[in-house]
Amino acid sequence: MFSRSGLTTAGVFIRLLKSFQPLGAVTLHRLPDSVPAHPCGQLDVLRSRSRLPPLPGAPWIRRYHRNTQMPKKVKEVKRQPAAAEAEASGPVTRDKSGTVTITVHAKPGSKHSSITEVSAVEVGVSIAAPPTDGEANAELIRYLAEVLELKKSHISLDKGCRSRDKLIRVDSCLSPEEVLRRLKQAAG
Secondary structure (H helix, E strand, C coil): CCCCEEEHHHHHHHHHHHHCCCCCCCEEEEEECCCCCCCCCCCHHHHHHCCCCCCCCCCEEEEECCCCCCCCCCCCCCCCHHHHHHHHCCCCECCCCCEEEEEEEEEEEECCCCCEEEEECCCEECCCCCCCCCHHHHHHHHHHHHHHHCCCHHEEEEEEEEEECEEEECCCCCCHHHHHHHHHHHHH
């Protein structure tokens, strides 16, 4: 037999049988420090799942009864105020950093630049430039600066460089209500 700490495994097995305990809801077992771990870690798993009494000088492991479940963590959902939800419902909103953003659906390649519609979801803008080499994006920024009566440097393309659905950032002191009013006035 193999020896471990001067004892044969048969002697350890007989000693363990003499000190056998009945099953309980929670039992504490100890793993020996001197036993080398198996490369796959199977020895530790087998010892921790066995119903063997603790060995002297081994660290404690807590075992739970198989019929009981571990307590589950309760997740809390953070709710935002109703005012923020109502404000974020239109095409013109104020983001977390405080800048005004406009959701735009661009229609490049038209004869004239104009605002075609202002819906509850987005602002439709026809652009008099082809969608190549960023010409339509530059024309969109130029036209929105003209409509909102701002400098081109105050308007930037935040998202949607290659898409028709774009997010435009307006860095000015205008409120979202004022921006929406000017867009609706330009739409006619």
